[in-house]
Amino acid sequence: MSRTTTVFNINEELIFEKSASGKMAYSLPPLDVEDDTIEALLEPSLVRGEIEGFPEVSELDLIRHYVRLSTWNYHIDLGMYPLGSCTMKYNPKLNEKVARLGDLSGVHPLQEETLSQGNLELMFQLQVFLQELTGMDAVSLQPAAGAQGELTGLLMIRAYHVHQGKPRKYVLIADSAHGTNPASATLAGYDVISIPSNPGGTIDTSLLAERMSEDVACLMLTNPNTLGIFEVEIEKVAEIVHGRGGFIYMDGANFNALMGYARPGDMGIDVLHLNLHKTFSTPHGGGGPGSGPVACRQILAPYLPVPRVVRTGAGYSLEESPGSSIGRVHGFYGNFGMFVRALCYILSCGRTGLREISETAVLNSNYIRARLKNHYALAYHSPSLHEVVFSDKKQASNQIRTLDIAKRLIEHGFHPPTIYFPLIVRGALMIEPTESEGKAELDSFIDAMIAIAREARESPELLINAPITTKRTRVDETRAARQPILRWSPPAEAPPDEST
Amino acid sequence: MNIPEELHYTREHEWILVEDDTGTVGVTDHAQKELGDVVFVELPQRGEEIGAGEPFGSIESVKAVSEIYSPVSGQILETNSALQETPDKINSDPYGDGWIVRLRLIDRSEIKGLLSAQDYEHYLKEELAK
Numbered sequence: 349m350s351r352t353t354t355v356f357n358i359n360e361e362l363i364f365e366k367s368a369s370g371k372m373a374y375s376l377p378p379l380d381v382e383d384d385t386i387e388a389l390l391e392p393s394l395v396r397g398e399i400e401g402f403p404e405v406s407e408l409d410l411i412r413h414y415v416r417l418s419t420w421n422y423h424i425d426l427g428m429y430p431l432g433s434c435t436m437k438y439n440p441k442l443n444e445k446v447a448r449l450g451d452l453s454g455v456h457p458l459q460e461e462t463l464s465q466g467n468l469e470l471m472f473q474l475q476v477f478l479q480e481l482t483g484m485d486a487v488s489l490q491p492a493a494g495a496q497g498e499l500t501g502l503l504m505i506r507a508y509h510v511h512q513g514k515p516r517k518y519v520l521i522a523d524s525a526h527g528t529n530p531a532s533a534t535l536a537g538y539d540v541i542s543i544p545s546n547p548g549g550t551i552d553t554s555l556l557a558e559r560m561s562e563d564v565a566c567l568m569l570t571n572p573n574t575l576g577i578f579e580v581e582i583e584k585v586a587e588i589v590h591g592r593g594g595f596i597y598m599d600g601a602n603f604n605a606l607m608g609y610a611r612p613g614d615m616g617i618d619v620l621h622l623n624l625h626k627t628f629s630t631p632h633g634g635g636g637p638g639s640g641p642v643a644c645r646q647i648l649a650p651y652l653p654v655p656r657v658v659r660t661g662a663g664y665s666l667e668e669s670p671g672s673s674i675g676r677v678h679g680f681y682g683n684f685g686m687f688v689r690a691l692c693y694i695l696s697c698g699r700t701g702l703r704e705i706s707e708t709a710v711l712n713s714n715y716i717r718a719r720l721k722n723h724y725a726l727a728y729h730s731p732s733l734h735e736v737v738f739s740d741k742k743q744a745s746n747q748i749r750t751l752d753i754a755k756r757l758i759e760h761g762f763h764p765p766t767i768y769f770p771l772i773v774r775g776a777l778m779i780e781p782t783e784s785e786g787k788a789e790l791d792s793f794i795d796a797m798i799a800i801a802r803e804a805r806e807s808p809e810l811l812i813n814a815p816i817t818t819k820r821t822r823v824d825e826t827r828a829a830r831q832p833i834l835r836w837s838p839p840a841e842a843p844p845d846e847s848t
Numbered sequence: 849m850n851i852p853e854e855l856h857y858t859r860e861h862e863w864i865l866v867e868d869d870t871g872t873v874g875v876t877d878h879a880q881k882e883l884g885d886v887v888f889v890e891l892p893q894r895g896e897e898i899g900a901g902e903p904f905g906s907i908e909s910v911k912a913v914s915e916i917y918s919p920v921s922g923q924i925l926e927t928n929s930a931l932q933e934t935p936d937k938i939n940s941d942p943y944g945d946g947w948i949v950r951l952r953l954i955d956r957s958e959i960k961g962l963l964s965a966q967d968y969e970h971y972l973k974e975e976l977a978k
């Protein structure tokens with residue numbers, strides 16, 4: 349094997365496999381104080397023993413290993429990442445610069461309030477902006493992600509009904525919902541009743557009226573929903589649910605389609621979460637970390653997690669009361685670094701900028717829809733906003749399924765869109781370009797998709813075998829799930845080679 | 849499409865074989881094809897009572913997790929524990945070794961509300977044409 353192939357093309361070994369006894373990635377100057385063993389400094393119970401098989405590598409081995417792996421990564425700074433529902437938009441570098449400013453990042457969360465006024469003001473400002481954008485009365489920044497925001501909102505609803513002396517049993521959820529919705533409802537102690545969508549892809553209001561009762565705590569919906577379709581009957585939906593004393597929880601994952609144009613508070617929504625890591629451009633994926641603030645109407649505000657940042661005569665402070673709060677849902681105050689980035693995004697875009705973001709996200713998605721609709725079957729014909737859902741129906745006659753289309757797209761240089769979701773669409777391909785992409789990049793993506801539709805007719809084997817030009821070819825997902833190997837173990841000792 | 853004559857079906861793609869007051873429940877051949885390779889099956893507890901149309905477990909495939917709904921009301925008599933080790937039986941033999949639970953029927957008249965093999969075949973054709 350030639351050197352070039354070993355360096356650039358072949359599988360990178362694990363760091364454990366690179367290990368050779370005695371190699372070191374550090375070199376420290378000699379001690380100029382008295383040497384002491386760690387056992388002498390710490391209680392024996394706190395001292396960890398040797399880790400068996402801990403890798404020993406040189407500094408350069410270490411650097412090359414991780415740099416090589418990093419070049420295998422696909423990310424938004426490398427190319428378009430059109431995952432529907434996941435909203436992989438660009439994370440502006442300005443956000444990163446501001447979040448690293450020592451005056452913000454160097455503050456300890458246990459520092460006195462009088463010494464952290466700047467950080468508290470920043471959180472307060474973000475709360476106010478999120479209230480204004482959603483048309484809600486109060487915000488908690490604590491939840492660490494969308495699903496935790498859902499759980500927080502549902503626990504608040506439960507606390508309200510318990511406080512009224514009438515806890516309720518059920519949560520209604522549209523069948524197009526994100527999978528986290530029923531999971532959160534179950535975790536909050538509710539039984540879930542599913543509401544099927546109508547042929548237009550929105551909530552069936554007559555079925556909703558039938559299933560809504562005084563045992564139902566709330567309806568969870570996403571608007572626009574996961575088909576990218578705006579719930580045009582939202583006011584009627586609110587009337588039905590509120591009429592029986594229930595609340596409406598909005599999964600705010602798709603708020604990037606509405607921001608600056610429509611406010612959930614004006615639609616009858618009672619509580620929602622926002623994903624700062626989607627709509628507000630903070631990092632998404634790779635650990636983020638996420639941030640899922642919850643906004644609510646006054647009626648639910650006493651139940652929000654504490655502490656919350658409030659403005660007082662003397663500045664800003666953390667309010668631990670009221671006693672009706674569901675309590676803390678995160679250590680300290682939430683993922684503060686994300687608040688900095690989100691506020692930076694809001695301030696740098698401004699009022700008109702935020703509106704343009706929604707406009708561009710919707711325009712980009714509809715451009716893709718218009719150019720692809722003759723090549724891929726549209727799942728629903730209702731107008732869609734920031735994302736569009738196709739299916740593999742046109743390709744199925746050539747035995748080509750959604751997975752094959754997605755795998756082939758990798759060879760055309762793009763990250764595949766979300767596939768097989770929403771569950772109500774057979775063979776779904778869910779595309780969300782976001783506002784980040786310009787027309788040229790959209791056109792390359794669309795051209796690739798059109799080329800794949802042609803390949804599906806003319807040379808389906810290109811799709812069925814894809815990808816073959818990548819470092820990893822198609823993996824056996826079934827075997828990986830049925831017989832997962834979760835831990836590397838050293839190969840058995842090789843028998844002595846007698847030829848040497 | 850494999851749709852055995854002697855079974856009853858649901859619109860959620862479960863089948864039930866009724867013998868006296870006992871029903872054996874599984875998912876249809878169409879369902880296993882749509883799900884793709886099954887990798888895990890979550891089974892109910894023996895003795896659990898399930899209402900008609902209520903979920904009693906779930907099937908995880910490489911594509912998604914889907915709930916399994918009980919065609920009728922009943923009490924779980926037995927679950928197919930072989931599926932824990934070999935969930936692929938749902939793919940290879942959905943009407944045989946891939947059965948999921950056996951239950952004692954509470955109300956035999958509920959059977960009348962289910963689809964016959966012909967009804968189910970007709971329903972599938974309509975669904976696929978959508």
